[in-house]
Amino acid sequence: MCFSNSTIIPLSSHASERSEPHLSLRAPAATCNMCNRAFCIAQRLPICKGAEEKDVFTTCFQRDSRKDQIVVVTFIMVTVALLGWSAVRKVLEKRNGGNTGGGGDAQQGYIAVGR
Structure with missing residues (x-):
């Protein structure tokens, strides 16, 4: 959540997209530990434009x-x-x-x- 806007970011899709193809078999599984303010800011979402870490609130949940x-x-x-x-x-x-x-x-x- 940035400011008063929120979105859901699936961790599993981001972990596989960013890993190198030859390292994909050894890539660690995405966990809720990845879900932090820095991770959300690094996504560069339009709703978080100009947001600092103090403006971001994160919550992780498992389906x-x-x-x-x-x-x-x-x-x-x-x-x-x-x-x-x-x-x-x-x-x-x-x-x-x-x-x-x-x-x-x-x-x-x-x-x-x-x-």
């Missing part, structure tokens, strides 16, 4: 891991599947005339309580 993404996607798929099953079950109950095949124990309607 979700693959494991987190798998958990979230699985949760969403299970939720959608359960909602879909509920809809299909209602359609099947209507086609069967409301009989669920439970031996006559199925409730046919609601009775008002507390009249």
Whole structure:
């Protein structure tokens, strides 16, 4: 963040762009240690034109891991599947005339309580 303007700079893309081609296999992985005021000023972003180190505020964050993404996607798929099953079950109950095949124990309607 420079002054009141902010932007996101992916560290991984900058680390690979700046490394020499023959050193790319040995280049260190980009970490949040790289994210400092000097790094942001060195990017020469238009929003930081004329900014000094005291005008720059940095924050580093990591995106979700693959494991987190798998958990979230699985949760969403299970939720959608359960909602879909509920809809299909209602359609099947209507086609069967409301009989669920439970031996006559199925409730046919609601009775008002507390009249």
